[in-house]
Amino acid sequence: MAAARGLRWPETHRRCEGGSRPPRPTRRSILTVKTLRPSTDLTAHTPAPHRDEEWWRHAVIYQVYPRSFADADGDGLGDLPGITGRLDHLAALGVDAVWLSPFYRSPQADGGYDVADYRDIDPIFGTLADADALLARAHELGLRVIVDLVPNHTSDQHAWFQAALAAGPGSRERARYIFREGQGETGEEPPNNWESVFGGAAWTRVRDRADAVGSSWADDAQWYLHLFDSSQPDLNWDNPEVRAEFEDVLRFWLDRGVDGFRVDVAHGLVKAPGLPDWSGHVTMVEGAEDADDTSDEPPVSRTSEKHHARPPMYDQDGVHAVYRAWRRVLDPYPGERILVAEAWVDPVERLARYVRPDEMHQAFNFGYLVTRWDAPALRDVITASLRANDDVGAPTTWVLSNHDVVRHASRLGLERTGKGPNGIGPADPQPDAALGLRRARAATLLMLALPGSAYVYQGEELGLPEHTALPDAVRQDPAFFRTSGDEKGRDGCRVPLPWEADAPGFGFSPTGTTWLPQPAAWAALAVDAQTGRAGSTLELYRTALRLRRELGLGVGALALAEEHRDSDTVVGLINTGSPEEARAAVLVVANLGATPLVLPEGTEVLLASEELLHDDGRVTLPADTTVWLVRR
Structure with a gap:
């Protein structure tokens, strides 16, 4: 076996006399752990003081994509009764809350993110009574429920848009x-040069719609904006009617007992005045990229000075007034109801603006998601994220x-890690499945050891890979069709879950049916097949979530270990x-290199993502493995 480097236990975190910890740190900037006198302990991150009921500061939240979680009625599409019947699995897993992707009435042109009625359930998912039953069962199990809200755009089948088509130019509608x-x-040309996130122009001429034939708008020359599919027209958030409508939608679901909202495209509601031309392109999750930006850096590491100018359709300052108003709606409700931003915002300092005390409670950390499997890059993104939010x-x-x-079990098995491609097809380079799963387990154990809130996507607790062999004939993602198949799209990560190995x-x-x-x-x-099986990915998640809760890792102070602060x-x-x-x-030690790493003597292994190695009386951490240790 190749010689392995040793790892010292930082003196700072040894017990003081009497069994107490050194005093809690007061500095909140990122520093490395050094051997200091017990009275001057410094750490990288100190959590802000909070009340016990602020569950969202450390929660593990499980995302359910309803059409792919569980199907109760046998039509092959997941539904709300199916979710309710499987909530015991989530309670046993050890998560704190469930986030449901859209279940509203919708034509399903974009998997429910094209909403036709925000106050009703689409029949493919069930009824409002089914939603009430799901909420009741979740709360009985101690699970909070967060629902998706899609405020940037509606479906073109929404009553408002249908009225707008009929009313004509210059109308209130x-x-x-x-x-x-x-x-x-x-x-004959679009009002500006903006592109849709799904590919093609972000504008559609009213007269060019398929339903214009024989309609009152058959000769209408106006264009409407859609940052996504043409069936998803963008709302005008400068209009007071729009703002009032969504505040009422919030109250509708809060009154039914939901515990919060994940806000889709939270950074996109307000557009720059005049809708100026912009030659860049925006991709899913990563956000905006300059046409001439060939930087190999993960987005979070770019400084404000190096970063391209903000796109005129995203992250405009005016959006924050919307969320301050929404916070005033939520705060009077009991039980700490929350707002979570899906915001593709870079640099991380601007993302932190969405979670100021009077705005949202959380924002998705996409900078972390897209970071390469690279030790310096991971340290950088963790450091920058904590600093900005602190x-x-x-x-x-x-x-x-x-x-x-x-899915990260496949993304991390590609030659180039990071966000990965927008879907993988049978003819594309295929991930190394074993390597991807090994790295995914290590990445998960690293993530669940970090303070703050963690999100788990349905099926990742099973180690599910991307379905990379889907035939084009079954694909449904509009991104696949709008790019003429150049992007395979997101269907591969949305395949229905496996619950029973031997069942149809x-x-x-x-x-x-699926x-x-x-x-x-x-x-x-x-x-x-994984329940109760030692070493399975499901049991790894269950154990990690139990230890995270027991040890209070979600509310802990965090430091970089001095021994490996500059390790590659x-x-x-x-x-x-x-x-x-x-x-x-x-x-917490994650070995991303090829050489095994000797673990420090006098420590106890709490959990490891893979079996540890034993060599000449030494315990070593193999490649692509993460371990949690405590001192004996």
Whole structure:
């Protein structure tokens, strides 16, 4: 075996006389752990003081994509009764809350993110009574429920947009959306050069719609803005009617008992005055990129000076007034109801503006999600994220997968890690499945040791990979069609979950029907196949979530381990845990290199993402493995 480097336990985190910890730190900037006198302990991050009921500061939140979680009625599409019937799995997993992707009435042109009625359930998912039953069962199990809200755009089948088409130019109805005259001699060109996130132009001419034939707007030359699909027209958030409507929608669901809202495209509501031209392009999750930006740096590491100018359709200062108004709606409700921003904002200092004390409670940390499997890059993003959020007294969130990106068990098995491509097809370079899963388990253990709130995407607790062999004929993502197949899209991460290894459709549906085909290899990853099996990914998650809760890692102070502060291959962190927890601080070591790493003597292994190695009486950490240690 190649010689392995040693790892020292930082003296700062040894017990003081009498078994107490050194005094809690007062500085909040990022520093490395050094051997200091017990009275002058310095750490990287000190959580802001908070009340016990502020559950969202340290919660682990599980994302459910409803059409792919569980199907109760046998039609092959997941539904609310199916989710309710499987909530025991989430309670046993040890999460604190469930976030439900959209279940509203919708034509389903974009998987429910095209909402036709914000106050009703789409029949494919059930009824309002089913939603009430889900909320009641979740609360009975001690799970909070967060629902998706899509305020940037509606469906083109929403009553407002249908009224806007019929009312014509200059009407009150059109003022709720962004309609403009075209450019050119006859208005034949779009009002500006903006591109849709899904590909193609971000504008559609009313007369060019398929439903214009024979309609009252068949000759209408105006254009409407849609930053996503043409079936998703953008709302005009300068219009007081729009603002009042969504405040009422918030109250509708708060009154039914939801515990918060994940806000889709939270940075996109307000556009720059005049809608100026912009030659860049925006991609899912990563956000804006300059056409000439070939930087290999992860987005979070770019400084404000180097970063490109903000796109005129995103992260405009006026959006913050919307969320301050929403916060005034939520705060009077009991139980700490929360707002969570999906905001593709860079640099991280601007993202932190969304979680100032009178705005949102959390914002997704996409900078962390897209960071390469690289020790310096991971240290940088963790450091920058904590520093920026500490400055506004907010917790940091951590996430590795969601419904918009290639699953991290596959992304981390690609030759180039990071965000990965926008979908993987059969003809594309394929991930190394074993390497991807090994790194995914290590990445998860690193993430769950970080203070703040963590998000888990459905199925990642099973180690599910991306379905990379989906035939084009079954794909449904509009990104696939709008790019003529150049992007395979997001269907591969939305395949229905496997619950029972030997059941048709792996137990997803009582009939065995699934709206997307499941890989045969998923039988070994089904919930029942992994439950109780030592070393399975499901049991790794269950143990990690239990220890995270018991040790208070979500509210702990964090420091960089001095021994590996500049390492090219190792991330070493110390999380002091909850001040009420009597156990020693947790040393978290992630070995991203090829050389095994000798673990310090006198330590106890709490949890490791893979089996540790034993060599000449030494315990070593193999490559692509993370371990949690405490001092004996």
